[in-house]
Amino acid sequence: MTTLTEERKAIGKTFYQIEGITCLDCAQKFEKAVRELPGVTAVSLNTMTGKLTVEGAADLAAIQRLGQEENYTVAPVVTSPKRTAAYQVEGITCLDCAQKFEKAVKELPGVTAVSLNTMTGKLTVEGAADLAAIQRLGQEENYTIEPAREVTDQAKSKPKVDWELRRAVLSGVSLAVAYGVEKFGGPALVFLPLYIVAMVLGGWGNFKKAAYALPRMNFNMSVLMSVAVIGALAIGQYEEGASVAFLYAISEMLEAWTMEKARRSIRQLMDIAPKTARVRREAMEEEVSVEDIVLNDIMVVRPGEKIAMDGVIVKGESAINQAAITGESVPAEKGPGAEVYAGTLNTHGSLEVRVTKLVQDTTIAKIIHMVEETQGKRAPSQAFVEKFAAVYTPIVLALAGGLVLIPPIFLGYDWAPWIYRGLALLVVACPCALVVSTPVAIVSAISTAAKNGVLIKGGIYLEEAGALTAIAFDKTGTLTKGEPVVTDVVPLGTLAPEKLLTLAADLEARSEHPLAVAIVKAAKERGYEVNPVDDFTALPGRGAQGTLDGQMVYIGNPRLFTELDIALTPVAQEVTRLQEQGKTAMIVGTKAAFLGLIAVADEVRATSAAALAALKQVGIRHTIMLTGDNAATAKAMAAQVGVDDYRADLLPQDKVTAVESLLIQYGKVAMIGDGINDAPALALSTVGIAMGGAGTDTALETADIALMGDDLAKLPFTIRLSRQALAIIRQNIGFSLFIKAVAVLAVFPGWLTLWLAILADMGASILVTLNSLRLLNVQAKD
Known part of the structure; x- marks a missing residue:
């Protein structure tokens, strides 16, 4: 037996190109008409591109008939089928390494496009995706890669042994003991093995990554760190090699923690909407997954519960806390006919809500999707950083090679000091801080904005x-507010204000014009009885007319009375006065006399x-x-x-x-x-x-x-x-470049030790990340 979700998935999407859209209001009416066709479950019309997406049993002929009403040309879009696969990548801590991984996946045979969201770990691959090949590439960075559909909440909640933490602690203990033994004159047979243990434990993750990356000539940070540790061991700098391995292990842990904090801000958005809802079907209430809820289902929402799907209230009244969507914490009073959104909180009343959007189409789902995809639109500073890093890294690598070879070969210097300086330069070569300087700031700012309704x-x-x-x-x-309201009722002669307003409301009762609706609403709010005229006639762009007490009465703008050859002299001054106050003045009168003026204004927010x-x-x-x-x-x-x-x-x-x-x-x-x-x-x-x-x-x-x-x-x-984000991005880039410049210059006189190099590199990465995370705390109100 198939589930509702499976049945819905079986219904595909059909795409059409609409030509001739000029009126956006007409386009919306056309979209609504298509949605009401038999068999159609969902419709989306992009009025800018003319792309019409129809889900369900789409009938081209019926859509074309609707299009003819607006002079639209409707043609099916022939699309070549795309094979798209989604994967979950766990273990991303270095954004520079993640970008190299994404580029490597893009170069796989049969792959046409790749997108890696480093904040959520979502990898989307178009074309002939080979999971085994992608996983092999992921091994270079110690990534765990699985098909996205197989990553369940249960799997994510399984406790994992933090081997990185254990190895870092043991590495630190071994380093401390070795250093103590050496300083107190202990034998080399004791402290040397301890230094080596500290190197192996602290650098284990790097050694694994380097073993996968080197055969592909991918000189990532792990390769550089591994070369530095092994080189220090080779030239007898045991303490330096162990210190580098330990500090790098600690730095990676801190970097992973700060990245996780940024990711958590996005996950909080994903957890807003409930995963199940109480639905009434055939007089029975049942708890069902939101994936199995269909359009027009009736949800029962009790006091204190979150609303699971977008919909319209059909029964009940309550105050709805919409902070998750609009950012406003003051609850909005809503009753039958009002629209409600998934993820909002029903504070006190019991509600029955008719579902109007499927789970993937809800407002909160679109917000989450757009926040996830923000990295695809690279910021100018991010593009600059990526181009700079692509040029900078090979130049520093070449410089390190020259530093090791030129002085000993051509100038006769000893090899050991220059190898050491070359190793120190290798450590600061990876532009980690620079690469991380922009994206974490952007993601932090965008997620903060989303939580505040922007x-x-x-x-x-x-x-x-x-x-x-x-x-x-x-x-x-x-x-x-976009809702006109009556502000002035100015009778002329002996006519009472209430009589003038009632007369105008009777005239306008059959009109759908916003100004007419405002007049009728004002009369009803004052308790006046409205009796629509029988021979109402709308005069587009001018006003309206109808018979009252046996005579033709007109209501409209000055242009209407000018066209009727009626001089505006008696009312001209009053019309000007009202217009100068920002109001729309409507004249009421017959061909024989003016009865009065009614002013309407759009209420300012x-x-x-x-x-x-x-x-x-x-x-x-x-x-x-x-x-x-x-x-x-x-x-x-x-x-x-x-x-x-x-x-x-x-x-x-x-x-x-x-x-x-x-x-x-x-x-x-x-x-x-x-x-x-x-x-x-x-x-x-x-x-x-x-x-x-x-x-x-x-x-x-x-x-x-x-x-x-x-x-x-x-x-x-x-x-x-936005301005705070720009300032932080500039601070990060400036600080990263300054630290790199100082570190590189300090190499040549021999001032930069290996452990200082690791602090300069990874310390800068952590500092710019922490600086970016300050954007998570920006408040909507000072």
Whole structure:
């Protein structure tokens, strides 16, 4: 008998190319219509690329018919099947070594592409992947490699004997005893074997790695360390060789610990959502794995439990703690019809939730996936470090060889001192500290951002955000709530305010326009009875009309009455006054007389002004508002929220032009919007930032950074975190290069001993890693 998971896996994905997308709202309606086709289980439409992904029994003809309604051309995408295998790599401590391992796997016959996430240990191989060959390469670095599907939670939880710790301790004890025996005049037959034991125990891991790496001419850090230890033994520097082996063993343990701390921050994200849920099926409640939950299942969530899947509440009310998704710890009151997310906490009420997304499509699943994949988008500093290390290492190796050979052969010096100096140079040759200086900082910053409700989709965007000089804001839905409310009811003549509002609500009751909805809502909230007119007619771009008490009544903007040849003189001054306050003025009247004005405004977010002030404090010098409103409304809004400049009367395509000019004027400019209508401008800007990414697929697709909650206060935090990350990366790179330069220069006069070389190399690696981990403690609020 097949499980629900197996049945779902049997249904493949079909890909289509959609040509002709110009209206993003229309594209969303098309996507929704495809999702409602019989047999379709899930749909994803990338409006930027036109790629449509359909899961389930996809009917091309039906999809094409839906596409014809929007003048879309729909064609199937013919894809060549890709063989992709995922593996779990355990034991990564050195990022430089991990990069060499990734490159070696990429060079295997039949492999077309490789991606190794050093933070999670996930290795993805495309092409003819040979597990045995990959495992042989992994042995060079003491990696344990298994197919990802075989790495179960049970296997991970098995206690492991920490042989590295035991060998390091025994190596240290042997070194201490040997040193004591030698200093107190003990016989060489006693302290020499103890020094050798210290070398073997401390360097065991390195010797194993070197034995695998040398035949492939891979001069990794283990080879360099092994040569240094054996060379010290050969020239009679027993104490030095044992010290190097012991210190390196300790350094590797500390480096592994600091790397594990960075990885743990990502694992905490993965543990947010429950693995099982209580589902009601056929009047029975049962505990099932989230993998076996299907769309439209009804979950029963008791007080104090976490919600396991994204869905919509169908019964019950509660306060939901959404900190895991939006970063806001204050619970949000929710009831029937409200959307909830996997990983959020139901605080008090009992809820029934209809599942709307499969486990792999939930918001938290997408966040985890994007955080895992951030390393794929290399930051500029990371790319520089990798290029520098690729040139630096062979140069230092050649220099070490020259240092050993040239003085004895051509200048007649003794071999022993110069071999020793060459060995010391070999120890500092590996650019471990430099390579680790950037990625740990980036992963730490990105995971900290994710825990605070900010999704940064790569190191490149983290660095770019830290270098911003200006930010452009969409008005509606970003600086404002995007929900118009009635602010003024101004009757003319003897008409009472309540009569004017009721009359306007009767006229607008059948309209779906946002301004009409605001008027009807205002009337109902005041307790007025709304009776829709029978002959309602919408006048697009102008207003509406209908018959009330036997006469035709109009409601709309000044343009409507101008077209009716009605002079605006009696209301012109009042209309101007309202517009200067940032409000939209709607005139109510007949052809014979004006009845009054109703003003509607988009309510400003409570956090907008404070967020803009905070942006100034973190170094953003220019803030600009982009809006489709008229200049008077834009001016009033700009003054209210505190932006430096505004651009008014903009159509969506005009916003793209505006961002282009801002890029020329200010260099690095971010655009923040809702991620849907502003997609072209978001894509053009240096960094595209989407508001309210939680549950919004388009925002997650189009933006480089997504503020998961509708909270502008997260924007200054994001900029501050990015700038701190940039500062730490620069500190790390500068410190690493300085230590390397000093160590290399100290080799020539013979000041650099082997044990100082190991401290300089591995000590620097540990220090830059610990410095990077400070980003895990950055708080959303100072």
